[in-house]
Amino acid sequence: MAWITKNSGGAKIERRDEPYLTQAIKDTVTRTYLPRYETKMGALLPTLHLVQQAHNWLPHQALIEIAEFLGLKPADVIDTASFYEEYWLKPKGACLISVCRSIACEFCGSKAVTDACRRRLGIEPGETTDDGKFTLIELECLGSCGTAPAALFNHTLHENLTPEKVERLIEEAERSGSHGHH
Amino acid sequence: MPRPNFAPEKPILTQRIPCWPFADPATRRTIRLDEYQRTGGYDGLRKALSMAPDAVVGEVKDSGLRGRGGAGFPTGLKWTFLPKYDPAGPPRYLAINADESEPGTFKDRLIMDFDPHLLLEGIAIACYACRLSKAYIYIRGEYFHQAMVLEEAIKDAYAAGIFGSRGLLSGAATAGGGPWPLEVHLHRGAGAYICGEETALLESLEGKRGWPRIKPPFPALKGLFGKPTIINNVETLAHLPSIVTFGKEWFLAQGTKGSAGTKLFGISGHVNRPGLHECELGIPLRMLIESKDYCCGMRHGKKFKGAIAGGVSTGILGPDQIDAPMDFDIGKNYNVLGLGTACPTIFDEDTDMVAVARNIARFFKHESCGQCTPCREGSGWLYQLLSRIESGGGRTKDLDLTLEIATSMGAMPGTTICGLADGNNWAVRTIINKYRAEFEKRVRPTYVPVTMSVGAAANA
Numbered sequence: 001m002a003w004i005t006k007n008s009g010g011a012k013i014e015r016r017d018e019p020y021l022t023q024a025i026k027d028t029v030t031r032t033y034l035p036r037y038e039t040k041m042g043a044l045l046p047t048l049h050l051v052q053q054a055h056n057w058l059p060h061q062a063l064i065e066i067a068e069f070l071g072l073k074p075a076d077v078i079d080t081a082s083f084y085e086e087y088w089l090k091p092k093g094a095c096l097i098s099v100c101r102s103i104a105c106e107f108c109g110s111k112a113v114t115d116a117c118r119r120r121l122g123i124e125p126g127e128t129t130d131d132g133k134f135t136l137i138e139l140e141c142l143g144s145c146g147t148a149p150a151a152l153f154n155h156t157l158h159e160n161l162t163p164e165k166v167e168r169l170i171e172e173a174e175r176s177g178s179h180g181h182h
Numbered sequence: 183m184p185r186p187n188f189a190p191e192k193p194i195l196t197q198r199i200p201c202w203p204f205a206d207p208a209t210r211r212t213i214r215l216d217e218y219q220r221t222g223g224y225d226g227l228r229k230a231l232s233m234a235p236d237a238v239v240g241e242v243k244d245s246g247l248r249g250r251g252g253a254g255f256p257t258g259l260k261w262t263f264l265p266k267y268d269p270a271g272p273p274r275y276l277a278i279n280a281d282e283s284e285p286g287t288f289k290d291r292l293i294m295d296f297d298p299h300l301l302l303e304g305i306a307i308a309c310y311a312c313r314l315s316k317a318y319i320y321i322r323g324e325y326f327h328q329a330m331v332l333e334e335a336i337k338d339a340y341a342a343g344i345f346g347s348r349g350l351l352s353g354a355a356t357a358g359g360g361p362w363p364l365e366v367h368l369h370r371g372a373g374a375y376i377c378g379e380e381t382a383l384l385e386s387l388e389g390k391r392g393w394p395r396i397k398p399p400f401p402a403l404k405g406l407f408g409k410p411t412i413i414n415n416v417e418t419l420a421h422l423p424s425i426v427t428f429g430k431e432w433f434l435a436q437g438t439k440g441s442a443g444t445k446l447f448g449i450s451g452h453v454n455r456p457g458l459h460e461c462e463l464g465i466p467l468r469m470l471i472e473s474k475d476y477c478c479g480m481r482h483g484k485k486f487k488g489a490i491a492g493g494v495s496t497g498i499l500g501p502d503q504i505d506a507p508m509d510f511d512i513g514k515n516y517n518v519l520g521l522g523t524a525c526p527t528i529f530d531e532d533t534d535m536v537a538v539a540r541n542i543a544r545f546f547k548h549e550s551c552g553q554c555t556p557c558r559e560g561s562g563w564l565y566q567l568l569s570r571i572e573s574g575g576g577r578t579k580d581l582d583l584t585l586e587i588a589t590s591m592g593a594m595p596g597t598t599i600c601g602l603a604d605g606n607n608w609a610v611r612t613i614i615n616k617y618r619a620e621f622e623k624r625v626r627p628t629y630v631p632v633t634m635s636v637g638a639a640a641n642a
Contacts, residue, residue, distance in 0.1 A: 036367045037389075038273075038407040044389030049323075049370060076390075083391035083551075084372035086323045102285035103494055104450035104527050106541050140375065140545055141285040142324055145450035145527065146457045155326035 492522030495605025
């Protein structure tokens, strides 16, 4: 979480010529989000969501572009973006599998579900498969306790999971290549 | 007086959402605007607009409605903390707490999933009554589907003239002197439990990291962007249309003394039919678990061992507390923090309570925002200690240290800004105190080495 400090001194920032913050995103922010808030910073969370939706993660360069666009300091944007778990500051797989590990899910069998993902994908929670198709994480309560255990495949919730069911879902995601929306 | 099974005469919050014992949840679907209006929707708002704003506040205050988000603070009273309305004054805001992230809790999701306009009507009534001109629904990032449903519902409401710059209900005349324009926006969070704390929620709405603010000033005076702000939970607002329609006496007649009205109870864990039910407050936990109307008994016929009272922050009800009435007095009568979100998680006799404590400690370690040292460090210590005890490497003194930490951090001991650490404390403390033998069986005794000479050697 936010209080894990990283040694970023001397870190190299990858840059590309094509901006991550496209004109289309800028237009949406200007038209839809900026008028909603008293300050420009108010539009930061929606903007980060939009950029992540377009690129699947938030490269450092994108954060700097957002800062310039909203008239903020890059440090402020990084401060916010690094606080929230849903913002990915490193690349993730096309399909993000998030297995709930909170109270109801753990005691209704979420460990077996995570283990099935581990086995099937050959990765540990927090890792991405070599082909970049899947990232596996465990996270806290998804608000699906009455139908535990639960997991998200990108934004799609799957309930009452079993190891067999989750393996089937992974196979389907692999086959279709469409992994729901980011 | 509640009916024998504590079900309301007719479902209120769930009138359009099938729940046992009234209807099969398998038939649930999202109610769109036209159907909502056909079935009495927005009648409550219409009636509210015919009343003076202060009269609506008075009605809600006298109804005894208490916040459904966890703390149970009287809603009407909270509203009266706002400064006196001045048409030339600064804007005033409503922030709707839809950040439902308390483990075990899945009640607000039901309303947003299936009856989004019930929430929107509640928002309109609150804004009219309290003279608020803009409302932000702060919904947790993981509720992507619910955010889409709400976005659609807000769009429909604008298109139908219910919200907008002309005033509520297409600029209808009101008893408050002229139409009341209202803007409603959805704001998606991004995965942080702490943003359910009201001032952290405001920080997050402002685009900052979700760090709770020091109070005072309270949000009613200085809240979002430094302006007067009311923060209410989704379920609290969903109660408003029926309170305005049927009146305070009707609301007071349900539930028990000090705990008026119905409440959504979401039961999870080791029961035969987990799920959501709308019952009058005061329903005994045993009835929720055993009744055929609700959860149909413990799974596989096992024995009841314990239940998280209402979200992990509230602590645990022990094996002998299954008859606890679920109302706002549960905290002082049963040694838990309170009713919380009224979503109990049930454990059967095979559950390892040390693992339960470890799971909860891990949650709080993960979700501590890091602002206050006692919580940031203490939550990590608790998780390490409980993991060690669980794996068999703990000693008896670890238990004492665990309890010492779980007593000294938090807003109640006065060492942190918000109550996150208090939730951690209550969970860990009540589990250890109510299942102490299980913990003691896991730990090895702490030996204190003593060197002394006795007998002839002592005299040498």
